[in-house]
Amino acid sequence: GQNIDQPTEMTATEGAIVQINCTYQTSGFNGLFWYQQHAGEAPTFLSYNVLDGLEEKGRFSSFLSRSKGYSYLLLKELQMKDSASYLCAVRTASGGSYIPTFGRGTSLIVHP
Amino acid sequence: ETGVTQSPTHLIKTRGQQVTLRCSSQSGHNTVSWYQQALGQGPQFIFQYYREEENGRGNFPPRFSGLQFPNYSSELNVNALELDDSALYLCASSWGGGANTEAFFGQGTRLTVV
Numbered sequence: 659g660q661n662i663d664q665p666t667e668m669t670a671t672e673g674a675i676v677q678i679n680c681t682y683q684t685s686g687f688n689g690l691f692w693y694q695q696h697a698g699e700a701p702t703f704l705s706y707n708v709l710d711g712l713e714e715k716g717r718f719s720s721f722l723s724r725s726k727g728y729s730y731l732l733l734k735e736l737q738m739k740d741s742a743s744y745l746c747a748v749r750t751a752s753g754g755s756y757i758p759t760f761g762r763g764t765s766l767i768v769h770p
Numbered sequence: 771e772t773g774v775t776q777s778p779t780h781l782i783k784t785r786g787q788q789v790t791l792r793c794s795s796q797s798g799h800n801t802v803s804w805y806q807q808a809l810g811q812g813p814q815f816i817f818q819y820y821r822e823e824e825n826g827r828g829n830f831p832p833r834f835s836g837l838q839f840p841n842y843s844s845e846l847n848v849n850a851l852e853l854d855d856s857a858l859y860l861c862a863s864s865w866g867g868g869a870n871t872e873a874f875f876g877q878g879t880r881l882t883v884v
Contacts, residue, residue, distance in 0.1 A: 689871070700774075700860060700875035701813065708871075745812050749868075755826035756868030758803070760812030 660684045662761035664746050669767045674736050678764045680729045680746035688751035692720050692731045695743045695763065704731065704744075733766075741768045773797060774863045774876035782882045783851050791846045791879045793861035799874075801867055802844040804836060805860040807878070813860055819844055820867040856883045 661683040670676040682690070689708040693701035707713055707722035707729060719732040733740055743763040750757050773796035783789050795802050801820045805813035815828035819838035833849040842863075848855055858880050862873040 688869075700877050702875070703872045706871040747812075751869075754867075756818070757826050757828065758815050758868075760805075760814070762810070763812045 660748060660750065660759040662746055662748055662759060664744075664761045664764045666762065667765045667767070669769065670736055672736055672738060672768055672770050675732065675734050676736060676766065678731045678733075678744050678746075678766065680731070680761060682727045682729075682746075682748045682761075684727070684748050684750055684759070686750040686752050687724060687748065688756060689749045690720075690722055690729050691747040691749065691758070692718075692729075693745040693747065693760075695745060697742075701745055736768050738768050738770070741766060774861065774874050776859075776861055776876035776879050778879060779877065780880045780882075782884060785851055785853060785883055787851050788847065788849045789851060789881065791848075791859050791861075791881070792843065793846070793863075793876055794843045795861075795863035796874050799863040799865045800842050801864045801870070802838060802842065803862045803864070803868065803873065804844070804846045805862065806830075806855075807858040807860055809857075816846065818868050825867055851883045853883050856881060 664680045692704040695701040705720035712721045717734045745763045746761040775794045803818040804816040807813040818826040822838045838844045858878045860878045862875045864870040864873040
């Protein structure tokens with residue numbers, strides 16, 4: 659099976675930078691996703707990495723190292739509205755099927 | 771707003787009963803995935819439907835079954851409900867059988883089994 663680890667909770671200050679790490683062990687790796695989920699709401703897509711390196715999208719960036727089974731999500735210029743759960747998900751491919759596995763999520767609390 | 775709608779939003783069922791949850795995919799999408807999310811946990815993949823056929827399944831027992839219709843909307847059926855089935859059930863809509871780079875989630879159905 660797949661194993662995905664991410665911290666349970668993190669806190670940060672408004673305006674600061676925070677890095678949320680995700681490590682995984684899997685076979686048939688076919689991409690890594692980050693989603694944001696506010697309490698009581700649906701997850702929303704943030705980023706996708708399938709090759710090693712950094713993908714930047716506005717205040718959010720995501721990094722992947724496939725050899726290390728490691729990714730991080732970097733949030734810059736934190737805002738109060740960034741308080742949410744951040745979900746790391748690894749997709750695997752086998753026989754034409756694509757199976758996503760989510761981590762438990764990291765609850766980020768941004769305080770003034 | 772993603773255009774993915776789920777119904778009902780909330781549901782209370784008794785242990786042993788059966789339940790059907792519905793999902794309308796976003797226009798132009800032909801793939802629907804279903805997830806179970808317990809409180810404080812990440813979503814767990816149940817299965818995926820692509821062009822009306824199941825093309826991927828997570829570690830869920832056979833009493834979890836589904837359908838996809840020609841308009842690509844989908845149903846999740848759960849038989850013989852257990853207390854542990856209480857969770858938020860999410861569907862996600864995408865294009866391309868799961869090989870896409872982005873999926874859009876509905877708001878979910880909160881199922882409570884008593």
